Amino acid sequence: MTISSRARYALMALMGVGFAFIYAPLSVVIINSFNSSRTFSWPPTSLTTQWWSKAIENTGVRKALVWSFTAGAMATLIALLLGTSLAFAVSRYDFFGKEVISLLVVLPISLPGVVTGIALSNAFNQQLGISTGLLTIVIGHATFCIVVVYNNALARLKRMGTSLQEASMDLGANGITTFRLITLPNLASALFAGALLAFGLSFDEIVVTTFTAGPGIETLPIWIYNNLFRPNQAPIVNVVAATLVIFSVIPIYLSQRLSQDSTSGGRF
Amino acid sequence: MRSSAATWMHKRPKMRLLALLTAPGLWLVVAYLGALGALLITAFFTIDSFTGNVVAQFNLGNFQDMLTDPAYRNVVLRTLGIAISVTLICAIFAIPMAFFMAKIAKPKNQKILVALVLTPLWASYLVKIYAWRSMLEPHTGVIDWLLGPIGIHSPGFGGPAIIIGLAYLWLPYMILPIYAGLERLPNSLLDASGDLGARNFYTFRRVILPLIFPSLVAGSMFTFSLSLGDYITAQIIGGKLQMLGNVVYQNFSINLPFAATIATIPVTIMALYLWLVRRTGALASL
Amino acid sequence: MRKKRLFSQIAVASAIALVLAACSSGEKKASETTLPEVAMMKSLGAGEGQVNIVAWAGYVENGSNDPAVDWVTGFETATGCKVNVKVGSTSDDMVALMKTGEYDVVSASGDASLRLIYGGDAAPVNTDLVPNYADIFDGLKSQQWNSVDGVAYGIPHGRGANLLAYRTDIVNPAPTSWGSVFDANSPYKGKITAYDSPIYIADAALYLMKTQPDLGIKYPSALDQTQFDAAVALLKEQKPLIGEYWGDYLKHVASLKSGGTVLGTTWQVNINLAQSEGVKVEGIKPVEGSTGWSDTWMISSEAKNPNCAYMWMDHIASPEANAAVAEWFGEAPSNAKACDLTSDTNFCTTYHAADAAYWDDVYYWNTATEACLDGRTDVKCVPYSEWVKAWSSLRNA
Numbered sequence: 001m002t003i004s005s006r007a008r009y010a011l012m013a014l015m016g017v018g019f020a021f022i023y024a025p026l027s028v029v030i031i032n033s034f035n036s037s038r039t040f041s042w043p044p045t046s047l048t049t050q051w052w053s054k055a056i057e058n059t060g061v062r063k064a065l066v067w068s069f070t071a072g073a074m075a076t077l078i079a080l081l082l083g084t085s086l087a088f089a090v091s092r093y094d095f096f097g098k099e100v101i102s103l104l105v106v107l108p109i110s111l112p113g114v115v116t117g118i119a120l121s122n123a124f125n126q127q128l129g130i131s132t133g134l135l136t137i138v139i140g141h142a143t144f145c146i147v148v149v150y151n152n153a154l155a156r157l158k159r160m161g162t163s164l165q166e167a168s169m170d171l172g173a174n175g176i177t178t179f180r181l182i183t184l185p186n187l188a189s190a191l192f193a194g195a196l197l198a199f200g201l202s203f204d205e206i207v208v209t210t211f212t213a214g215p216g217i218e219t220l221p222i223w224i225y226n227n228l229f230r231p232n233q234a235p236i237v238n239v240v241a242a243t244l245v246i247f248s249v250i251p252i253y254l255s256q257r258l259s260q261d262s263t264s265g266g267r268f
Numbered sequence: 269m270r271s272s273a274a275t276w277m278h279k280r281p282k283m284r285l286l287a288l289l290t291a292p293g294l295w296l297v298v299a300y301l302g303a304l305g306a307l308l309i310t311a312f313f314t315i316d317s318f319t320g321n322v323v324a325q326f327n328l329g330n331f332q333d334m335l336t337d338p339a340y341r342n343v344v345l346r347t348l349g350i351a352i353s354v355t356l357i358c359a360i361f362a363i364p365m366a367f368f369m370a371k372i373a374k375p376k377n378q379k380i381l382v383a384l385v386l387t388p389l390w391a392s393y394l395v396k397i398y399a400w401r402s403m404l405e406p407h408t409g410v411i412d413w414l415l416g417p418i419g420i421h422s423p424g425f426g427g428p429a430i431i432i433g434l435a436y437l438w439l440p441y442m443i444l445p446i447y448a449g450l451e452r453l454p455n456s457l458l459d460a461s462g463d464l465g466a467r468n469f470y471t472f473r474r475v476i477l478p479l480i481f482p483s484l485v486a487g488s489m490f491t492f493s494l495s496l497g498d499y500i501t502a503q504i505i506g507g508k509l510q511m512l513g514n515v516v517y518q519n520f521s522i523n524l525p526f527a528a529t530i531a532t533i534p535v536t537i538m539a540l541y542l543w544l545v546r547r548t549g550a551l552a553s554l
Numbered sequence: 555m556r557k558k559r560l561f562s563q564i565a566v567a568s569a570i571a572l573v574l575a576a577c578s579s580g581e582k583k584a585s586e587t588t589l590p591e592v593a594m595m596k597s598l599g600a601g602e603g604q605v606n607i608v609a610w611a612g613y614v615e616n617g618s619n620d621p622a623v624d625w626v627t628g629f630e631t632a633t634g635c636k637v638n639v640k641v642g643s644t645s646d647d648m649v650a651l652m653k654t655g656e657y658d659v660v661s662a663s664g665d666a667s668l669r670l671i672y673g674g675d676a677a678p679v680n681t682d683l684v685p686n687y688a689d690i691f692d693g694l695k696s697q698q699w700n701s702v703d704g705v706a707y708g709i710p711h712g713r714g715a716n717l718l719a720y721r722t723d724i725v726n727p728a729p730t731s732w733g734s735v736f737d738a739n740s741p742y743k744g745k746i747t748a749y750d751s752p753i754y755i756a757d758a759a760l761y762l763m764k765t766q767p768d769l770g771i772k773y774p775s776a777l778d779q780t781q782f783d784a785a786v787a788l789l790k791e792q793k794p795l796i797g798e799y800w801g802d803y804l805k806h807v808a809s810l811k812s813g814g815t816v817l818g819t820t821w822q823v824n825i826n827l828a829q830s831e832g833v834k835v836e837g838i839k840p841v842e843g844s845t846g847w848s849d850t851w852m853i854s855s856e857a858k859n860p861n862c863a864y865m866w867m868d869h870i871a872s873p874e875a876n877a878a879v880a881e882w883f884g885e886a887p888s889n890a891k892a893c894d895l896t897s898d899t900n901f902c903t904t905y906h907a908a909d910a911a912y913w914d915d916v917y918y919w920n921t922a923t924e925a926c927l928d929g930r931t932d933v934k935c936v937p938y939s940e941w942v943k944a945w946s947s948l949r950n951a
Contacts, residue, residue: 221393
């Protein structure tokens with residue numbers, strides 16, 4: 001297959017359209033963070049920096065960010081461990097319950113959040129008797145983050161097959177070494193994609209969190225919700241979103257550089 | 269030490285399986301399934317109309333109510349239609365974008381492109397949907413303001429708006445798996461196909477598409493299921509429309525059994541969806 | 555072979571689910587048809603060090619959002635009770651959260667208060683332990699949504715009427731009756747709004763109460779089956795006129811500003827916000843009167859911090875705090891003395907806080923129960939669970 005320059009330009013144009021789609025609303029968010037109107041009306045009749053100064057003074061948002069990052073990191077870690085081991089089990093072995101696992105693992109995100117939220121909340125309060133807090137938030141988030149890692153890992157394992165693994169063991173490496181040197185590097189980019197998406201899901205989740213977070217814990221989405229529905233300072237959420245968007249490019253880029261894939265299919 | 273442990277594990281495939289399955293198994297089967305089961309079982313119960321508490325008497329009244337009222341058929345079909353449309357739109361955008369990112373962009377740009385595709389994930393669901401509200405507002409919104417002069421108008425609030433909003437939200441969930449899949453696609457396969465005389469589109473259809481099908485399926489599971497359970501977007505840009513999630517949300521507090529009855533629908537749909545996926549053989553182990 | 559395996563796996567999974575479900579305790583209280591027995595606190599003791607509150611956004615402000623908006627820090631210092639607040643997005647969320655037993659106090663709206671009382675989740679309030687209760691307007695004390703048989707179940711927070719909003723530059727002539735949102739021939743078809751909650755059925759009932767007296771509706775939240783069906787039928791006829799149903803003020807005010815909505819139910823605070831944005835809009839109480847709402851601070855029957863809970867209820871009902879929150883949120887305060895303390899001297903006038911006659915034809919939203927709230931004993935009234943079902947059906951028909 002050769003990519004003619006015409007096809008190349010066509011794809012570049014499609015890429016441009018795609019990015020326009022992705023960034024148009026984000027541009028609106030950034031512009032609205034300077035919009036003097038409290039109801040996001042367009043076009044902005046006058047610009048102001050009051051929302052930015054209000055956001056900087058706001059101690060609640062800083063605490064909320066810390067809660068969200070902590071819960072997200074922990075949930076993603078758990079999802080990585082559980083999702084990967086589940087993907088291995090399903091792709092390499094045959095066991096009773098295999099077919100139902102896939103349904104079970106995708107249910108948390110396909111049911112309305114309130115169902116998972118209430119189910120977990122009842123489980124915590126009535127069956128397990130533990131009171132809500134950071135741990136319960138993490139459990140709630142990890143439950144629906146597992147599927148993100150699981151799906152990506154499973155798709156990769158299916159493509160990978162077992163031949164490389166078998167070759168490695170034929171050459172004398174034991175199970176652990178094979179996993180470390182052969183399987184894991186091949187899985188890495190799929191796991192990384194899964195982890196990023198899982199973190200994104202957790203970072204943005206509001207409904208399950210409402211029921212699994214105890215009194216006094218406010219994650220970022222809850223903070224945003226509260227501010228959108230406080231009659232007086234909704235635009236402050238645009239400031240927070242704009243800041244996160246602008247600053248997020250850096251860590252993602254860095255983490256991508258750190259996870260260099262050893263093999264790649266090649267490019268045109 | 270390590271090698272004997274590894275050998276021990278190697279000789280006992282069942283132990284390996286057990287080790288792999290224990291933690292997720294406990295979590296999902298015991299904790300989640302148990303909690304979910306306790307909730308969904310109430311679909312067969314009723315509530316005391318005076319106190320609002322659940323009465324554990326088996327009966328099928330809720331299912332009868334749900335199946336006889338055409339309103340619920342409407343909302344199920346509408347939600348299904350939205351979920352399918354969102355998945356298709358995401359796939360249509362994601363495949364060319366992921367192909368460009370994986371195969372055409374220079375390696376040093378690849379990382380930046382991935383980062384740029386992911387940035388919307390940090391901008392909070394609610395903020396993004398309200399931005400879409402600003403964009404889709406008829407006459408005074410951004411789309412009408414920007415494109416009105418050349419004759420393109422916003423579809424306003426309603427079904428198309430919900431589809432656009434949800435497709436926007438879940439797009440990274442479709443792009444990333446496909447990108448990861450394409451990245452590992454050896455160019456030698458594509459070269460070979462070209463050498464054998466296939467034109468580009470034929471190669472795409474017969475070589476690339478089948479090889480990225482597992483990634484497409486993985487991505488579609490997210491876009492489909494996340495859309496199935498969503499209800500916040502409909503409230504903000506859906507005009508008068510409601511989705512399944514809205515009905516569950518309205519009923520869960522005052523009438524948990526009925527909400528549970530409605531909640532069995534997404535469960536059934538996902539079971540059907542997974543069955544269909546397995547039939548296509550995309551992920552044989554699913 | 556595959557199919558058999560799948561079915562057997564699903565069967566096993568369902569069986570596990572059923573077994574685990576059976577093992578769980580399910581609901582805590584046996585269903586009764588009488589008022590649950592919940593003890594009322596007799597005396598106030600020392601604070602427990604914290605209080606967990608479920609409240610609407612804007613009701614419990616501690617300065618973390620705006621340093622000038624704070625009626626919590628002073629309370630925490632004076633009583634030693636640290637305030638942990640969970641914001642509820644809907645009455646449904648709040649009821650569900652209270653049922654977990656993890657919260658001490660809730661600011662319950664009319665469509666939640668009776669549910670909490672009859673569900674055994676709220677305890678009667680000993681008003682002797684709440685000194686500021688004495689200054690609450692009489693029109694809010696011992697009402698149907700916050701008391702049963704003369705026993706108070708909460709402290710009134712504030713009140714508001716559901717007004718009829720209209721764009722003065724678009725809607726001509728100015729409307730005077732709720733009939734304008736039910737008029738099948740309305741020139742504003744597609745630009746009318748209504749409140750997005752089952753409780754809105756009461757608004758339809760109010761209109762029928764005044765325009766079809768032979769239906770015999772005495773109180774919009776007490777509807778027997780015939781009256782209820784008539785109200786729902788009216789809403790079905792109204793549906794084609796509606797552009798959007800609104801639940802959050804932001805969407806509503808943005809819509810008023812853009813002209814997507816020109817007529818419909820609103821709150822005074824939305825009118826103020828829209829006017830401050832330059833929108834030419836007014837809100838009136840039509841000739842039929844209107845429905846209204848009043849939130850109540852209630853204490854949980856399982857409160858772990860009851861002393862701090864009572865201290866909070868007294869604090870939020872005090873003139874200073876009540877004035878601050880009423881002004882911040884945009885509603886009429888419940889404490890008569892609060893009117894002297896608002897920073898906008900016209901605040902209470904705008905919100906008709908002290909105008910008892912104004913509230914004579916305001917019919918407060920309440921949770922419909924089978925025992926008719928208007929005192930009728932010869933018929934059964936339609937309970938709120940049926941209101942919700944009818945609303946779901948209406949919204950998706």
